[in-house]
Amino acid sequence: MVTETAVRQALEGVMDPELHKSLIELGMVRRVRIQKNRVKISLALTTLGCPLRDQIVEDVKRAVGALEGVEGVEVELTEMSKEEKQRIGIGVLQREKGALEELNQIRRVVAVMSGKGGVGKSLVSGLLALALRREGYQVGILDADITGPSIPKMFFPNGARLGFGPLGPIPPQSKTGIKVMSINLLLEQEDMAVIWRGPLVSGAIKQFWGDVFWGMLDYLVVDLPPGTSDASLTVMQSLPMSGIVLVSSPQDLAGMVVRKAANMARQMGTPILGLIENMSYFECPDTGKRYDIFGPSHAEEMAQRMGIPFLGRLPIDPEVARLCDAGRIEDYRSDAFARIAQELVKRIPEARPSIFVESSAS
Numbered sequence: 001m002v003t004e005t006a007v008r009q010a011l012e013g014v015m016d017p018e019l020h021k022s023l024i025e026l027g028m029v030r031r032v033r034i035q036k037n038r039v040k041i042s043l044a045l046t047t048l049g050c051p052l053r054d055q056i057v058e059d060v061k062r063a064v065g066a067l068e069g070v071e072g073v074e075v076e077l078t079e080m081s082k083e084e085k086q087r088i089g090i091g092v093l094q095r096e097k098g099a100l101e102e103l104n105q106i107r108r109v110v111a112v113m114s115g116k117g118g119v120g121k122s123l124v125s126g127l128l129a130l131a132l133r134r135e136g137y138q139v140g141i142l143d144a145d146i147t148g149p150s151i152p153k154m155f156f157p158n159g160a161r162l163g164f165g166p167l168g169p170i171p172p173q174s175k176t177g178i179k180v181m182s183i184n185l186l187l188e189q190e191d192m193a194v195i196w197r198g199p200l201v202s203g204a205i206k207q208f209w210g211d212v213f214w215g216m217l218d219y220l221v222v223d224l225p226p227g228t229s230d231a232s233l234t235v236m237q238s239l240p241m242s243g244i245v246l247v248s249s250p251q252d253l254a255g256m257v258v259r260k261a262a263n264m265a266r267q268m269g270t271p272i273l274g275l276i277e278n279m280s281y282f283e284c285p286d287t288g289k290r291y292d293i294f295g296p297s298h299a300e301e302m303a304q305r306m307g308i309p310f311l312g313r314l315p316i317d318p319e320v321a322r323l324c325d326a327g328r329i330e331d332y333r334s335d336a337f338a339r340i341a342q343e344l345v346k347r348i349p350e351a352r353p354s355i356f357v358e359s360s361a362s
């Protein structure tokens with residue numbers, strides 16, 4: 001004979017994958033009905049749109065189905081009331097804006113900046129995240145280029161969608177486990193142009209930081225839009241920056257634009273971790289000879305004059321452009337970049353101690 005007590009006991013062992021507590025403890029199990037050894041369970045989820053819904057149902061069916069005598073398990077889903085959610089600490093978190101900031105533990109925040117567009121800022125952001133991930137770190141990328149987002153395209157060959165958990169939006173993870181947050185994930189069509197004005201842009205960036213469930217990250221790489229725009233200002237003002245990385249190309253002859261970006265960072269009191277020159281040269285695959293396609297490099301000299309570390313030169317590599325377009329940046333290997341990343345990592349300080357938050361809120 002199957003009893004309700006036995007069923008409830010079995011459900012004690014089923015955990016909510018995100019809250020790490022049993023469904024019984026969370027008060028999610030409502031009615032349990034048993035008819036002729038068939039069990040019908042009504043389950044209240046934190047939200048019906050829960051991405052882990054199928055997994056929870058599956059786990060319930062497996063646990064109860066394993067009881068002696070049970071011939072069938074049916075699960076009926078409902079949603080918790082606001083009060084119930086608050087009781088287990090969820091409603092409260094959702095109501096307050098930026099409240100996830102308290103739950104996220106992000107150790108270091110590095111933004112990638114350039115004077116102008118098209119110099120490879122997004123590429124450097126992507127490669128930096130990748131290099132850190134390959135070292136075994138937990139890594140996220142916040143695409144702060146709201147009007148020209150390009151990160152998801154590099155990491156998700158088949159597109160990606162934002163997940164929604166009880167604690168808030170969850171960034172999708174790339175093949176190697178890099179968490180990505182971008183306005184592109186919220187748009188219907190990837191190529192839909194975003195024409196947003198300043199306040200909306202800075203609002204979105206703040207939300208990407210504080211209203212998204214990043215969890216524990218060793219590094220968050222922020223891909224900034226070109227230049228010294230509102231978005232860059234917002235990032236430096238509202239995020240606990242470890243520092244910024246400047247990217248230039250040999251065409252920034254006098255380094256005017258780079259200097260402007262560097263000045264902005266200085267004014268904001270954000271440390272400049274160094275300068276990378278991208279598209280610096282082309283190495284002929286047949287002969288290994290280097291060609292300075294865009295003229296000789298001045299980056300090292302420029303960095304010296306500005307008093308910032310020079311991190312290295314990146315070649316023009318058709319392979320990286322191809323892989324980025326195909327959403328397969330993670331298949332790329334570059335010795336030049338690996339060396340740059342090593343140089344850079346040594347210089348990234350821990351973020352402001354104020355953002356180390358004990359995870360007592362969960």
Ligand SMILES: Nc1ncnc2c1ncn2[C@@H]1O[C@H](COP(=O)(O)OP(=O)(O)O)[C@@H](O)[C@H]1O
Nearest residue numbers: 117118119120121122123279315316317321324
């Ligand atoms: N070193 C490189 N070799 C080949 N293509 C590159 C390189 N750096 C950037 N690209 C390509 O140039 C384009 C612009 O780069 P992107 O990173 O989007 O620039 P930004 O973010 O500064 O606007 C992209 O298509 C990218 O794949």
Ligand SMILES: [Mg+2]
Nearest residue numbers: 121122145150
């Ligand atoms: Mg870009």
